[in-house]
Amino acid sequence: xxxxxxxxxxxxxxxxxxxxxxxxxxxxxxxxxxxxxxxxxxxxxxxxxxxxxxxxxxxxxxxxxxxxxxxxxxxxxxxxxxxxxxxxxxxxxxxxxxxxxxxxxxxxxxxxx
Amino acid sequence: xxxxxxxxxxxxxxxxxxxxxxxxxxxxxxxxxxxxxxxxxxxxxxxxxxxxxxxxxxxxxxxxxxxxxxxxxxxxxxxxxxxxxxxxxxxxxxxxxxxxxxxxxxx
Numbered sequence: 001x002x003x004x005x006x007x008x009x010x011x012x013x014x015x016x017x018x019x020x021x022x023x024x025x026x027x028x029x030x031x032x033x034x035x036x037x038x039x040x041x042x043x044x045x046x047x048x049x050x051x052x053x054x055x056x057x058x059x060x061x062x063x064x065x066x067x068x069x070x071x072x073x074x075x076x077x078x079x080x081x082x083x084x085x086x087x088x089x090x091x092x093x094x095x096x097x098x099x100x101x102x103x104x105x106x107x108x109x110x111x112x113x
Numbered sequence: 114x115x116x117x118x119x120x121x122x123x124x125x126x127x128x129x130x131x132x133x134x135x136x137x138x139x140x141x142x143x144x145x146x147x148x149x150x151x152x153x154x155x156x157x158x159x160x161x162x163x164x165x166x167x168x169x170x171x172x173x174x175x176x177x178x179x180x181x182x183x184x185x186x187x188x189x190x191x192x193x194x195x196x197x198x199x200x201x202x203x204x205x206x207x208x209x210x211x212x213x214x215x216x217x218x219x220x
């Protein structure tokens with residue numbers, strides 16, 4: 001079964017850091033680009049970042065560029081989102097997405113003092 | 114950046130109806146357009162990619178069409194489980210923006 005499992009969410013203070021992980025299983029991970037999408041409480045979906053199959057090409061939303069870093073480890077079938085300088089507006093559910101089809105269940109990030 | 118605009122923002126319909134949701138891109142995205150369905154408290158579900166290609170397991174009452182800047186998602190013979198929020202997303206050029214969503218409610 002194709003599956004994505006996110007972890008690493010939680011409560012962080014403004015200016016703090018969190019590292020989200022997404023563990024993939026059931027498919028050849030290295031063949032797929034991967035994404036993070038977030039959703040603030042009561043709001044729509046917001047694309048955050050995408051990483052190519054090799055990890056060479058990475059794209060960020062303007063709202064997170066310079067603060068978030070996306071990486072992947074194809075040997076571990078995982079993708080990671082390092083989130084620094086967190087702000088209240090980063091609060092929400094963060095979803096890992098295999099490009100265009102499979103979604104994880106999400107992990108919740110709350111940024112609050 | 115390419116902006117995605119969905120219409121309507123909300124829609125009321127009855128079981129058995131056919132509904133059409135529109136997504137407009139601010140510039141040409143060719144057929145690099147996907148549709149997603151989300152129910153409250155759940156992750157989104159992928160419905161359509163490349164404007165009109167169905168994801169595996171999606172009922173045939175869902176269909177997508179369009180190219181360039183104008184796209185539609187049509188749901189024929191609405192079922193109770195179809196009442197949800199629908200999003201489009203372009204994936205031609207970063208940032209891969211979503212539309213603001215269309216909430217489909219039961220009349």
